[in-house]
Amino acid sequence: MMNIGKAAAASGVSAKMIRYYESIGLLPAARRTDSGYRFYTDEDVHVLRFIRRARDLGFAVADIGGLLALWRDQGRASADVKRIALGHVAALERKLAELQGMVDTLRTLAAHCHGDARPDCPILTDLDAGGGR
Amino acid sequence: MMNIGKAAAASGVSAKMIRYYESIGLLPAARRTDSGYRFYTDEDVHVLRFIRRARDLGFAVADIGGLLALWRDQGRASADVKRIALGHVAALERKLAELQGMVDTLRTLAAHCHGDARPDCPILTDLDAGGGR
DNA sequence: GTAAACCTTGCCAACGCTGGAAGGTCAACC
DNA sequence: GGTTGACCTTCCAGCGTTGGCAAGGTTTAC
Numbered sequence: 379m380m381n382i383g384k385a386a387a388a389s390g391v392s393a394k395m396i397r398y399y400e401s402i403g404l405l406p407a408a409r410r411t412d413s414g415y416r417f418y419t420d421e422d423v424h425v426l427r428f429i430r431r432a433r434d435l436g437f438a439v440a441d442i443g444g445l446l447a448l449w450r451d452q453g454r455a456s457a458d459v460k461r462i463a464l465g466h467v468a469a470l471e472r473k474l475a476e477l478q479g480m481v482d483t484l485r486t487l488a489a490h491c492h493g494d495a496r497p498d499c500p501i502l503t504d505l506d507a508g509g510g511r
Numbered sequence: 512m513m514n515i516g517k518a519a520a521a522s523g524v525s526a527k528m529i530r531y532y533e534s535i536g537l538l539p540a541a542r543r544t545d546s547g548y549r550f551y552t553d554e555d556v557h558v559l560r561f562i563r564r565a566r567d568l569g570f571a572v573a574d575i576g577g578l579l580a581l582w583r584d585q586g587r588a589s590a591d592v593k594r595i596a597l598g599h600v601a602a603l604e605r606k607l608a609e610l611q612g613m614v615d616t617l618r619t620l621a622a623h624c625h626g627d628a629r630p631d632c633p634i635l636t637d638l639d640a641g642g643g644r
Numbered sequence: 645g646t647a648a649a650c651c652t653t654g655c656c657a658a659c660g661c662t663g664g665a666a667g668g669t670c671a672a673c674c
Numbered sequence: 675g676g677t678t679g680a681c682c683t684t685c686c687a688g689c690g691t692t693g694g695c696a697a698g699g700t701t702t703a704c
Binding site: 424428431432434435436445448449451452453454455456457459460461463464466467470471473474477478480481483484485487488491492493494495496497498499501502504505506 | 557561564565567568569578581582584585586587588589590592593594596597599600603604606607610611613614616617618620621624625626627628629630631632634635637638639
């Protein structure tokens, strides 16, 4: 039994976020003391850590709802978990490829920019012309 | 001389976005017809395309303000442009590394998940335990 | 008894857009 | 002239995740 500050410190999820997760329905409403303070058990902290770890791995909060349901479901099929994880990997890789393309383009442009006091610069010229595509 | 719909089609920036960029001060207030319609010139479309290209390269809207100022400044030093571009590359690469780390972790976990009807799954176990770090 | 550290709720800000509602304007057609 | 439909206008509200601040109640420690 601990209040939200302790649960936050123990889980690595800020008190603000715990309340937020509760407000959007990712977490069930916490039990309250007579004076209205939320209180949490070690089990709750366990769930919070699960959420934190999933966030660190880039899962959207909505996805985490699904993961939590599977986590709690002792009869789950690991295929379901794997499918979610690989779907997320695919999404991450799309984003990776996109960022990588930006980096490549910018590096190429920057490599051809004198980077001195002269005004001409292929970076601006490219932006100007729309990349020539 | 064209109204916002034409300018949007010609630049690849939606009418909604053009108004938004104006509202946040990235673009100067457009001239208006007597009836209040915004109107744009080919030169304006040129600027819009510049913005679009910069967004495609992942520049934040705030950064684009700086780039636009340099673009318009005929006496700019290319070093200033290059610095902004490389700073942006560095930020992109930090994000890339972060995403790559997530992908690597998830791929490793997924590779050890049977992905069948059995419930045990190292993905959940990892989330459970906080990654063991 | 009082001060400090906690808790509560609620609202605002950020990012970059997207959608909708309610209304005015313009062009084309009958 | 009238009507329809496609355009334009403004404002409002939301997405997702987090931080910050305010005003007030509670608990803890001295």
